[in-house]
Amino acid sequence: MKKLLAIAFLLSVMLVSAQEKEPTFEAVGDQVKATYYFADGTIHKQGFFKDKKLTGEWTQFDKKGNKVAVGFYKEGKKEGTWFQWNNNKLRQINYDNNVIASVSIWKEDTKLAFNK
Numbered sequence: 001m002k003k004l005l006a007i008a009f010l011l012s013v014m015l016v017s018a019q020e021k022e023p024t025f026e027a028v029g030d031q032v033k034a035t036y037y038f039a040d041g042t043i044h045k046q047g048f049f050k051d052k053k054l055t056g057e058w059t060q061f062d063k064k065g066n067k068v069a070v071g072f073y074k075e076g077k078k079e080g081t082w083f084q085w086n087n088n089k090l091r092q093i094n095y096d097n098n099v100i101a102s103v104s105i106w107k108e109d110t111k112l113a114f115n116k
Contacts, residue, residue, distance in 0.1 A: 031055065038063055047073070071095075 014074045021037040026110040031048045042065060047058030053076035071082030077098035084091040090106040 006071035012020050020039045021034075021041045023034060025034045026035075027035045028048070031050045033046070033048055033107060035046045036044045040063065042063055045058060046059040047054065048056040055075065057070065057072055059067060062068050067085065069082065069084045071078060071093075072080045073078075077099070078095040082093045082095060084093065088108040090102040093104065094101045094103075
């Protein structure tokens with residue numbers, strides 16, 4: 001009987017932990033804030049929809065909660081400056097009407113010049 005209860009308990013734990021967390025949607029003014037999750041429940045990406053199209057700022061995170069990308073959509077198309085962080089590098093991607101206009105890569109050892 002104890003073995004049967006132990007097996008039932010393990011199966012229930014496995015089923016609960018295997019379930020993915022469903023995305024959440026929240027009305028914010030005339031937009032809908034969407035939050036998508038990793039299987040462990042941490043936030044994967046977050047942003048807004050308007051008229052069923054991606055709009056405004058969207059942010060993506062890794063499983064540790066670190067920001068790995070941030071960018072903007074306008075009427076469902078990538079627009080403006082996007083940033084992606086990966087292995088001590090920052091990638092700056094400029095979009096114009098969903099088309100890449102330019103890419104800059106900044107490394108940790110990049111020297112910056114400025115006027116005093």
